[in-house]
Amino acid sequence: MVTPRRDSGADRPQLTGARVLVVEARYYDDIADELLAGATAAIEAAGAEAVVVTVPGALEIPQTVAILLEAAARARKPYDAVVALGCVIRGETGHYDIVAGESARALMDLSVMLRLPLGNGILTVETEAQAQARARVAEMNKGGGAAEAALSVLALRRAEEAGRQDRTIGFTPRRLEAQ
Ligand SMILES: Nc1c(NC[C@H](O)[C@H](O)[C@H](O)CO)[nH]c(=O)[nH]c1=O
């Protein structure tokens, strides 16, 4: 069985002064608490600032990101990266596919169109147990992983802008060994 690469933390870039917009959907409060704790810890560990905004559900995340990016640019306080956090659990109808698929598609469209470092930490799961295991900081810490993914792209962008050839892999998804 293959497992995702584990990040030792040794080669994590510092991104002092970076502003990271975290938009979290609180459809499931307990899951949201864990995702947010993991994401903010990762952002702070990189020396960056997290600005957290809360929306009702995953479908509201892309539109909120678009609105807030535009407002921040207008105010000349742009964000350097975005982290989306949420949880979609399959129900009885086909609505799951719309919420899970459309939120991911719109975020991907935004990130590519705007050249925006963006970590997608919206869980898409079959059961609450799957969601808890993935959200918990002490287990899979997917909120932290999404933040680290966005920060990794931001570090790469900064290296490119500085004319360096870094190929940063310092932040990668990681899975703690089962306890
Ligand atoms: N079922 C889930 C939703 N549904 C709500 C939508 O995201 C949205 O708020 C509503 O359709 C109004 O636009 N949202 C989640 O984040 N997770 C779910 O499991």
Ligand SMILES: CC(=O)[C@@H](O)COP(=O)(O)O
């Ligand atoms: C992901 C959803 O939107 C889901 O929770 C909705 O449940 P249902 O399909 O039972 O209405």
